[in-house]
Amino acid sequence: MEFNDDAGLDTSQVEDMRSSGGGVGGRVLLGGGGLSIVGLIIYFVMSQFGGVAGLDGNSASGLGDVTSGQRVDNARISEQCRTGRDANTNHDCALVAVINSIQGYWRDQFARSGQTYQQAPTNFFRGGVNTGCGSATADVGPFYCPADSEVYIDLSFFTQLQSQFGAQGGTFVEAYVLAHEYGHHVQNLLGTSDRVRTRRGPTSDAVRLELQADCYAGVWANHATTTPSANGGPPLIRNITEDDIRRALDAAGRIGDDFIQRELGGGRVDESQFTHGTSQQREKWFTTGIQSGNPAQCDTFRTNNLG
């Protein structure tokens, strides 16, 4: 995956909170308590990519118990990340470019259907973070909070995806992860998230929501090299290779419920606990999005065949 050297970046779509990270005083998002350490680990793992769908059923802890001092400091990012040339050499800037491209696509797509896309920032945090959905630690993985319409990610997740999940990694894998989270934002804007009633199980609404977010990620990828940059300049993304797509599919296959339960959760696959879909389903819906480039093909709520 390469970026166009001359395309301009919009760093206002990112909020860098890493310099004030770690603000959650030992509390995690899970309500209720009583989970064993192993249970917690499995829970977190199963919550990867989950956004709020992964946090379902657990009331987020309030904002009251989070330490103060968390703040956004975009000075470094806005200094370093000006063009696609910077994105080609600097990891932070590459993520800015990806986020710009994803939101650029949805802005245009919403406009084409007579709707207005509301921009949503991605927060880079380290350790812990306050959100409109409560406080969270990095252990929950990247997520989208519908209450404040923002994406949150501790970038160490990308390392974890390789070291713990065995994924091959790469910039486009990270783009897939971010595009999935923005898929949840699109669902929030369209009111789809409100349709979720059943939160666990192989054909649950939660699984359908997650697979649709994977499909939306693929839809963006289909249009990535033709989506203009924020200032209407040349597309931010110059090319996406077959290898990029193969790696993203590999990653999708490692965050399926069955893979995670089997490889990281003790070996037993329990469909009744599915929240995100199987590896095969995640690959299928991401592929559907990439090949069709059409959000209408992502209607996972109406199909009887999730894959």
Ligand SMILES: [Zn+2]
């Ligand atoms: Zn998700």
